[in-house]
Amino acid sequence: MKPLTVLVTGPGGRIGPHILPSFRERYTLRLLDRKPIEGEPDTIVADLSDIPTLRQAFTGVDVVLHLAATSDEAPFVEELVPNNIVGVYNVYQAAVEAGVRRVVFASTIQTIGYFPQDYTVQTSDIPRPITTYGCTKVFGETLGRWFHDRHGLEVVCIRIGAFQPYDSPHFQQTWCRNNWLSPRDAVGVFSAAIEKEGLGYGIVFGTSLTEFERVSRQPIYDLLGYVPQDDVTMLYPQNPLTD
Numbered sequence: 001m002k003p004l005t006v007l008v009t010g011p012g013g014r015i016g017p018h019i020l021p022s023f024r025e026r027y028t029l030r031l032l033d034r035k036p037i038e039g040e041p042d043t044i045v046a047d048l049s050d051i052p053t054l055r056q057a058f059t060g061v062d063v064v065l066h067l068a069a070t071s072d073e074a075p076f077v078e079e080l081v082p083n084n085i086v087g088v089y090n091v092y093q094a095a096v097e098a099g100v101r102r103v104v105f106a107s108t109i110q111t112i113g114y115f116p117q118d119y120t121v122q123t124s125d126i127p128r129p130i131t132t133y134g135c136t137k138v139f140g141e142t143l144g145r146w147f148h149d150r151h152g153l154e155v156v157c158i159r160i161g162a163f164q165p166y167d168s169p170h171f172q173q174t175w176c177r178n179n180w181l182s183p184r185d186a187v188g189v190f191s192a193a194i195e196k197e198g199l200g201y202g203i204v205f206g207t208s209l210t211e212f213e214r215v216s217r218q219p220i221y222d223l224l225g226y227v228p229q230d231d232v233t234m235l236y237p238q239n240p241l242t243d
Helices: 016-026 051-058 076-098 132-151 183-195 218-224
Strands: 005-009 028-033 063-066 102-108 154-160 201-206
Touching: 005 016, 016 028, 016 183, 028 051, 051 076, 063 076, 063 183, 076 102, 076 132, 102 132, 102 183, 132 154, 132 201, 154 183, 183 201, 183 218, 201 218
Parallel strands: 005 028, 005 063, 063 102, 102 154, 154 201
Antiparallel strands: none
C-alpha cells in the first residue's frame, strides 16, 4: 500500500524530534514550522497566520498532525490567542479547503488539571483546565468537533500527558509518575491516531503505563486500539528516600 502523506506542524518543538525518525519510516512526511529546523532543509517555513502557505502545504496530504502551539502558560492576548486560537482555526480551515481527511490535534492534560489528584479523569468529564493555555486547548478540541460536524473533517484530539525523555530528572516526582508519556508511546499513540480507520471525532488521553491512572487509558484502547508499551514503575522504581 502507498504510505500515507502526513504533514507535521511544529516539529521543532519538544515532541517532534522524538517522533520524526519513526515517522520517516512509516509515512511520506512533510514538515511545517515557523522557523528553519537544523538538519531539516525541506521544512516549510511559515506562521499559522499564513493561510495561503498552509493551503499549499496541506494539498495532497492525508493527515495533519498539529503540534504547533504556544505550549505552556503565556500572555493570553499576545501569544495564546494568535497561536492557539486563531492558529488552530486556520489549520482546520486550511485542512478542509485542501481536502485533508484527518487532523490529529495535540491537546494537553492541562485541560483537566483541577480535578482531585486521586480521581481518574474520564474523557466524558467536563474539562477543568488548570491554565489559560489549557483553556485554549479545550477550544481547539471543541472547534475540531464543529469542523467534524459541519465539514466532515475527521479530528482526533490527544490530551498529551507529561511528555519526558528517558533521561528526564523528574521520574521520582508524583506528577511525572502519574502522567508520563514516553517517547516510544508518543510515537505509538500518534501513529494509531493517524492510521486507525473509521474515526470520526474523538478525544483520548496520551500517557504510558503510570503509577496511578490519573487519566483513563480506556479511550486509547477503545478508540485507537493502542496499548502503551512503557511502564514508569518498571523503568523507574520509586526511591522511598525522595518521597
